Amino acid sequence: MERKAKLTTDKPDRGNLEPQKYTIQAGDSIYGIAKKFGLKPETILWSNYDVLHDDAHNISVGDELIIPPGDGIYYQWKENDDLQKIADKYRVQVEDILSYPANHLDMTNPEIKAGDFILLPGGYRETAVISPIVFEYSKNSGVKKQISGPGGCAWDYVAYGTGTFVWPSASHSVSGNDFWSGHMGLDIASVEGGPIYATDSGTVVYAGPIGGGYGIMVMIDHGNGYQSLYGHLSAVNVSCGQAVSQGQVIGLGGSTGNSTGPHLHFEVRYGGGYVNPWNVL
Ligand SMILES: [Zn+2]
Known part of the structure; x- marks a missing residue:
């Protein structure tokens, strides 16, 4: 007969409950890596500040990322850190930190040494730079969230799309990157100063320089x-x-930002994910 005691003393199958390391491959994006591990992209971003510096574009092939076992903040304990203060700062409950299996903490006498990493499950913090990449992670792409930067504003819907899409440049040809997993848009040919058209009607939610x-x-x-x-x-x-x-002219073609020559980088997003523009144009 099976003994109940044995069942309870058996170590649970931790499976993916321990942090893992992941080496960035060609074509990876933070979004894609997060999806692969069933995590929110912010978790990857927030757990790898030393590598990513809060910018999802800062990924290079060969870089190593920490993949925490669950969503939240993977926090490196500092000298003199206080559990309650850290919990408050990242908006989590002390009990949730203590009881999180991968933290291996003694609930009655938790000892965390400086340098140790612990997961703050469901932890949240403001990101220093809210890039459009992070913005698009929102489940609801129509979220009324202000994009950080000189071109952002607190906006409200003032116009709605038709659901059809016109080419945003006079040229209808791809001049650089096509849509692929590491490039979530089309690089469309455009001359310096050439007109760029709104692909559909809507509300401008950003207009200006951005990191x-x-x-x-x-x-x-x-x-x-x-x-x-x-x-x-x-x-x-x-x-x-x-x-x-x-079809309204919203700007002029150029080569600002990470660009090696005049072209339009064009993205279409839906419901928080990227859409291959070829599917809608
Ligand atoms: Zn591009």
Whole structure:
């Protein structure tokens, strides 16, 4: 007969409950890595500050990332840290930290040494740089969240998309990167100063320079789950919060940001994920 005591003393199958290391491969993105491990992208970002510095674009092949066993913040304990203070700071409960299996803490007498890593399950912190990449992680792409940067604003829906999409540049050809797992948009041919058109009507949610390689960028929320993004512009013709109609000139082509020559970096997003623009154009 099986003894009940044995069942309870057996170590649970921890499976993926321990932190893992992951080496960045060609074509990886933080979003993709997070998906692979069933985690939120923010978890990957927040757990690897030394490598990523809060910017999802800072990934290079060969870099090693820590993959925590669950969503939250993977925190390196400092000298004189106080459990209650850390819990408050990252908006988690002390009991949740203590009882998290991978932390291996004694609930009655937790000892955490400086340098130890512990997971703050469900922990949250503000990200120093909210890049568009992070913005798009939101489940609801129409979230009324202000994008950080000089071109952002607290916006409200003032126009809605038709659900159809027109080419955003006079040229209809790809001049650089096509859509692939490491490049979530199309690099469309555009001359310096050439007109860039709104692919559909909507509300401008960003217009101006931004970090992360996009240079001068316009982003439009179409109010139907879709958003579109236009990068490397030389100038913007719209401002954040305003309504634009389909085909309206929103800016001029250029080569600002991480760009080796004039072209338009064009992204379409839906419901928090990237859409292959070829599927909608
Ligand atoms: Zn591009």
